[in-house]
Amino acid sequence: MNKIKKDDTVIVISGKDKGKRSKVLRVFPKENKILVDNVNVVKKHQRPTQQMREGGIIEQPKPIYISKVMLVCPNCDQKTRVGFKFLEDGTKVRYCKKCGEIIEKA
Known part of the structure; x- marks a missing residue:
């Protein structure tokens, strides 16, 4: 991804x-x-x-x-690094390293 x-x-x-x-x-x-x-x-x-x-x-x-x-980041409107994490249902998503919000679901 x-x-x-x-x-x-x-x-x-x-x-x-x-x-x-x-x-x-x-x-x-x-x-x-x-x-x-x-x-x-x-x-x-x-x-x-x-x-x-x-x-x-x-x-x-x-x-x-x-x-x-x-x-x-569309949530905090700042340039940011991107991290990955898995949700409870097993889907892998991208998240903002500054605000911690999910960028979008894959």
């Missing part, structure tokens, strides 16, 4: 986009990377193709390492 999932709100803690707060668009668990909205945006020179009639310089986000972001 990953500590960060799709549609989580995260804050960047290092790099050129330090301090930005945004939503996770996609998770790549094998590469330990995530795609975050409006973070690590690069310019790409695109040649015209049959699908895309116009070429030019387009901007697109690139994945960043999971270790460069921290989860923002």
Whole structure:
């Protein structure tokens, strides 16, 4: 179970986009990377193709390492570390290490 999932709100803690707060668009668990909205945006020179009639310089986000972001707790609204615990019915859930609240049920 990953500590960060799709549609989580995260804050960047290092790099050129330090301090930005945004939503996770996609998770790549094998590469330990995530795609975050409006973070690590690069310019790409695109040649015209049959699908895309116009070429030019387009901007697109690139994945960043999971270790460069921290989860923002929806309850206390602070960046926090994530812990795991089992409930009485045996389900594994993520919880906020600052306030102790369950982030979401898996």
